[in-house]
Amino acid sequence: QEYTAVKMEVAEWGAAAQSASIPDKVGGRKIFLVAATLRPETMYGQTNCFVGPTIKYGVFAMNDKEAFICTYRAARNMAFQGITQSRGEINQLMEFDGSILVGTRVKAPFAIHPEVYVLPMENVLPTKGTGVVTSVPSDSPDDCATLSDLAKKPAFYGIEASWAAIPPVPVLSTPTYGDLIAPALIKSMKIQSQKDVKQLAEAKEIAYKEGFYNGVMLVGEFKGMKVEEAKPKVRERMIEAELAMAYAEPEGLIISRSA
Ligand code: ZZB
Numbered sequence: 001q002e003y004t005a006v007k008m009e010v011a012e013w014g015a016a017a018q019s020a021s022i023p024d025k026v027g028g029r030k031i032f033l034v035a036a037t038l039r040p041e042t043m044y045g046q047t048n049c050f051v052g053p054t055i056k057y058g059v060f061a062m063n064d065k066e067a068f069i070c071t072y073r074a075a076r077n078m079a080f081q082g083i084t085q086s087r088g089e090i091n092q093l094m095e096f097d098g099s100i101l102v103g104t105r106v107k108a109p110f111a112i113h114p115e116v117y118v119l120p121m122e123n124v125l126p127t128k129g130t131g132v133v134t135s136v137p138s139d140s141p142d143d144c145a146t147l148s149d150l151a152k153k154p155a156f157y158g159i160e161a162s163w164a165a166i167p168p169v170p171v172l173s174t175p176t177y178g179d180l181i182a183p184a185l186i187k188s189m190k191i192q193s194q195k196d197v198k199q200l201a202e203a204k205e206i207a208y209k210e211g212f213y214n215g216v217m218l219v220g221e222f223k224g225m226k227v228e229e230a231k232p233k234v235r236e237r238m239i240e241a242e243l244a245m246a247y248a249e250p251e252g253l254i255i256s257r258s259a
Contacts, residue, residue, distance in 0.1 A: 003036040004235050005078075005247035006134055007068075008049055011115050014103025022100070026059060026093045029067040033106050033118065036074070036129030036247055039211075040235040041227055042136045044219045045171035046111040048163065050133040050146065051098035052124030057131060060084075061091040069101070070130035074247075083245055098124075098131075102158060108134065109243035110234070112219065117163040121146045122194055130247070137182055138168035139211055141203035144182040146194040172215040172227050179218060181207050 010031045013022055025031065033049060051057065060075040061067050063085040068075065072092070079090050104118045116135075123142065124133055135143040150157050150164035170179035177184045185191070185203040194200070215227035221237065222230035238244035 001038070001249050003038060003129055003247045003249070004040040004238065004244050005083075005130060006035045006037055006040075006043065006109055006238065006244045007032040007066075007242075008035060008106035008108060008116075008132075008134065010069075011105040011107050014101070014105070014118065016100045016102060017104055020096065020100055022094070022096075026067050027061070027064075029061060029063075029065055031059060031067050031069065033101070033104075033132045034068045034070045034074070034130050035132040035134035037134055038208075039136065039139065039231075040238060040244070041217065041222075041231040042139045042171050042211075043108070043110040043134070043234065043238070044112055045136045045138045045169040046108040046116055046134050047113060047137055047143075047166040047169065048116045048135045048147070049106055049108070049118045050121035050124060050135050050143070051101050051118055052122075052126065052131060053097065053099040053102065053120040055098045055124060055126045055131050056095060057098055057101065058092045059094040061093055067093060068130075070132055071126055073127070074130040077250060078247065081246070081248065083247070099158075103160075103163070109238060109241070110220065112169050113166060116166075117159075119147075119150055119159055119163060120157055123197065128249075136168075136171070138171050138180050139182050139207060141182045141185050141191065141200050141207055142194065144168065144186050145191055145196065145200060148186075149193045170218050172211060172217050174210045174214045174216075176214070177210060181210060 137144040
C-alpha cells in the first residue's frame with residue numbers, strides 16, 4: 001500500500017505527556033505525530049487524530065531537526081525509504097503507550113481546523129501504517145463512529161467532551177450521499193459504535209469507491225475538481241510543503257522499487 005504520511009507537529013502536550021515530563025523538543029528536534037492516510041484529499045476535514053491507547057509508540061530521530069512519533073515497525077520502514085538521514089538507521093529517543101498522547105494538541109496540515117486533539121481509538125492496528133490515524137469524520141465511517149462513542153462517554157475514555165464535539169467538515173460531495181458520506185452511511189446502515197467492525201468495513205468500502213469515482217471537491221485549492229484528479233494533486237502539494245511524504249508498507253515497497 002502506498003500511503004501519504006502526514007506530519008502533525010505537536011503544538012501542546014496534554015496533561016498525561018506533561019506529567020510524564022515529555023519535553024517540547026528532543027535534542028533540538030521538533031516533534032511530529034505521523035499519520036498514514038490513503039485519502040490525502042480529505043485532509044481539509046481533519047477534526048482530531050487517533051492513537052491506540054495500549055499501543056507502544058516511540059519517538060524516533062529522523063534527522064537533526066525532526067523527530068517522529070509512530071510505531072517501531074513504521075520507523076523501521078521509514079529508515080529504508082529515504083526518510084531518515086542515514087539508510088537503515090533507527091534512532092529511538094523515547095517510548096510510551098498511546099494513552100500518554102491523549103489530550104495533546106497537534107497541527108493538522110491543510111485542515112480547516114488548524115489544530116486538533118489526539119484522542120483514543122479502540123480499533124487502531126499496530127501492524128498497519130504508523131499506528132497514528134488522522135481523523136476525518138466526514139469521509140471515514142470508522143472515525144465518525146469512534147467520535148460518537150467518545151462524545152457519549154467522555155469520562156470513560158478520559159477526555160474532555162469538547163475534544164470530541166467538533167462537527168464533521170464537508171470536504172467532497174457525491175451524488176448519492178451528499179456532503180457528509182460517512183455520517184450518512186452510519187445512519188443508513190444503523191451503525192451504533194466503533195465495535196460494529198463488520199458493518200464499518202462495508203461502509204468504508206462504499207465511502208472509498210463513492211468518494212473516488214463520484215466525488216467532487218468542495219474545499220481547498222482544487223475545489224470543483226473530481227476527487228480522482230484532485231487526490232494526487234493535494235498529495236503533491238503536501239509533499240512540496242514538507243508537510244507529508246510517501247510511505248509504503250514493505251510488500252508495496254519491494255514491488256514499487258523493482259517495477
Ligand atoms: C484519513 C482518512 C480519511 C482515511 C478518510 C480514510 C478515509 P485501509 O483501507 O484499511 O488500508 N488507518 C491508517 N492506519 C491505521 C491503523 N494502524 N489502524 C486503523 N486504521 C488505520 O485503511 C487505511 C485508512 O485507515 C487510512 O486512511 C486511515 O484513515 C486508517 F476519509 O486516513 B484514513 C473510507 C475511508 N475514508
